[in-house]
Amino acid sequence: MNVTIYNEGRQTKVVLDGRLDTTNADQFQKDIAPLMEGADPDIEIDCEKMEYTSSQGLRIFLMLQKSVTGRGGKMVMKRMSPQVKEVFDITGFSHIITIV
Amino acid sequence: MEKKFNPIEGKSGAIIESVMNSNDIPSDESLQFKLRLSVEEVVENIVRYAYESGNGFIEVSTSVDGDTLSIRIKDGGKPFNPLAKKDPDVNASLEERQIGGLGIFLCKQMMDSVEYEYTEGCNVLTMKKIIK
Numbered sequence: 001m002n003v004t005i006y007n008e009g010r011q012t013k014v015v016l017d018g019r020l021d022t023t024n025a026d027q028f029q030k031d032i033a034p035l036m037e038g039a040d041p042d043i044e045i046d047c048e049k050m051e052y053t054s055s056q057g058l059r060i061f062l063m064l065q066k067s068v069t070g071r072g073g074k075m076v077m078k079r080m081s082p083q084v085k086e087v088f089d090i091t092g093f094s095h096i097i098t099i100v
Numbered sequence: 101m102e103k104k105f106n107p108i109e110g111k112s113g114a115i116i117e118s119v120m121n122s123n124d125i126p127s128d129e130s131l132q133f134k135l136r137l138s139v140e141e142v143v144e145n146i147v148r149y150a151y152e153s154g155n156g157f158i159e160v161s162t163s164v165d166g167d168t169l170s171i172r173i174k175d176g177g178k179p180f181n182p183l184a185k186k187d188p189d190v191n192a193s194l195e196e197r198q199i200g201g202l203g204i205f206l207c208k209q210m211m212d213s214v215e216y217e218y219t220e221g222c223n224v225l226t227m228k229k230i231i232k
Contacts, residue, residue: 066197069194
């Protein structure tokens with residue numbers, strides 16, 4: 001799983017590439033640690049190349065969403081594959097995370 | 101296919117791949133996604149929680165009978181029926197939503213059937229999926 005983080009104006013963009021699973025979830029959590037701080041965050045996560053996520057990934061996306069909401073910011077996940085979207089739908093994560 | 105791993109600490113990835121590389125696994129990508137997810141969630145639970153010492157064995161096996169694929173995952177850890185756990189509230193708000201507890205729920209949703217038994221000192225979880 002490759003994680004690219006960059007800023008565009010006020011917005012933080014995150015590009016995910018690969019499989020997010022039990023073998024790399026801890027590393028992913030470390031990679032996105034900078035997104036867990038700062039006021040009024042505005043984060044867009046591009047999931048086009050995220051091939052897979054298990055509950056290990058969901059756990060981290062939920063932590064991030066809670067953190068962002070708690071700091072008065074907004075987070076959007078975009079271009080999810082139908083299979084990954086299904087995981088978000090089944091678990092009800094589609095109701096609590098904005099997916100476009 | 102049948103394969104036994106011991107020790108299992110840090111071996112989740114290898115155990116999952118051994119199942120996914122079995123000739124019994126269909127080539128359809130959408131099915132593979134669901135199977136991989138189900139296997140990962142079960143294996144991860146065992147590696148993390150089954151053995152007090154953190155180590156023991158996992159035995160995985162796959163078989164196909166007609167149009168049904170079976171994946172069996174066995175461990176010798178403390179007796180634990182993952183299916184007895186209450187499903188998470190998928191309608192909970194962001195504030196109420198608990199972090200964790202989704203793995204076995206996902207497995208149950210992705211497979212056509214999941215059965216648990218405790219036999220001869222082992223936890224045995226058998227998952228089935230219609231693949232044709």
